[in-house]
Amino acid sequence: MLCLTAVGCQSEDKAAQPRYVSDARPLETRESRYFIEFRSRYALSYGHAYVIFGRLGQGGEMIDPEVAGLAPATASTAPYVLGHFLPVPAETGASDGDLEEAYRSASWRVMLTEAQYGKTVAYIRQLKAKSKFWQASIYNCNAFVADIARYMGYKAPGIWLRPQQFITRLREMNAR
Numbered sequence: 425m426l427c428l429t430a431v432g433c434q435s436e437d438k439a440a441q442p443r444y445v446s447d448a449r450p451l452e453t454r455e456s457r458y459f460i461e462f463r464s465r466y467a468l469s470y471g472h473a474y475v476i477f478g479r480l481g482q483g484g485e486m487i488d489p490e491v492a493g494l495a496p497a498t499a500s501t502a503p504y505v506l507g508h509f510l511p512v513p514a515e516t517g518a519s520d521g522d523l524e525e526a527y528r529s530a531s532w533r534v535m536l537t538e539a540q541y542g543k544t545v546a547y548i549r550q551l552k553a554k555s556k557f558w559q560a561s562i563y564n565c566n567a568f569v570a571d572i573a574r575y576m577g578y579k580a581p582g583i584w585l586r587p588q589q590f591i592t593r594l595r596e597m598n599a600r
Contacts, residue, residue: 445532445534445535446532446533446535446595446598446599447535456537456538456541457479457481458479458535458536458537458538458540458541459477459478459479459480459536459541460476460477460534460536460572461476461477461531461532461534462475462531462532462533462534462569462572462573462591463475463530463531463532464528464529464530464531464587464588464590464591465521465522465527465529465587466521466527466529466588467521469504470586470587471529471588472495472519472521472522472565472587473493473565473566473569473587473590474492474493474494474519474522474565474568474569475491475492475493475548475569476489476490476491476522477489477490477492477541477544477545478490489523490545491518491522491523492516492517492568492572493516493517493518493519493522493565493568493569494514494515494516494555494563494564494567495514495515495519495565496513496515496558497513497514497558498513507558507559508561511557511558511559511563512557512558512559513556514555514556514558516552516555516568529587529591530587530588530591530592531591532594532595532598532599534576540576544572544575544576547572547575548572551568551572555568561584564583565587566583566584566587567583570583573594573598578597578598579597579598580594581593581594581597
């Protein structure tokens with residue numbers, strides 16, 4: 425497992441990827457403004473994958489966005505390093521830099537109907553409640569995001585990619 429983790433960390437991130445939007449809503453419900461955005465951001469390590477979800481205003485701005493992602497439950501580096509060998513306690517909310525545009529490395533926004541959004545948010549809340557541990561090679565931030573994507577009916581790439589590569593590949597596998 426350590427070898428798989430090490431291999432995934434050897435590549436370099438690309439320049440920030442442009443924003444992509446897909447629309448899962450039927451034509452007759454395109455006026456609804458709900459979304460989920462699969463994102464990655466730069467970090468001191470190899471990055472972080474997470475989702476942002478909520479509603480959009482008339483100008484396309486996010487209204488009260490929520491963030492869900494999986495990361496070690498500490499700002500200390502010791503549990504993060506230990507988590508490459510053993511499971512460590514995790515947190516599932518926003519982390520530093522998640523909403524800052526300067527750190528975004530890739531994203532894929534999917535527009536949803538109110539019903540699709542409600543089901544997806546309920547699943548995210550259940551997933552957050554049961555995701556108590558982070559381990560780099562078994563259940564990391566990519567695995568957390570992959571669970572959400574698969575629940576929504578999308579294919580997900582392997583979890584051992586760098587987060588930017590993971591989100592880009594997720595979009596490439598599913599964007600319509």
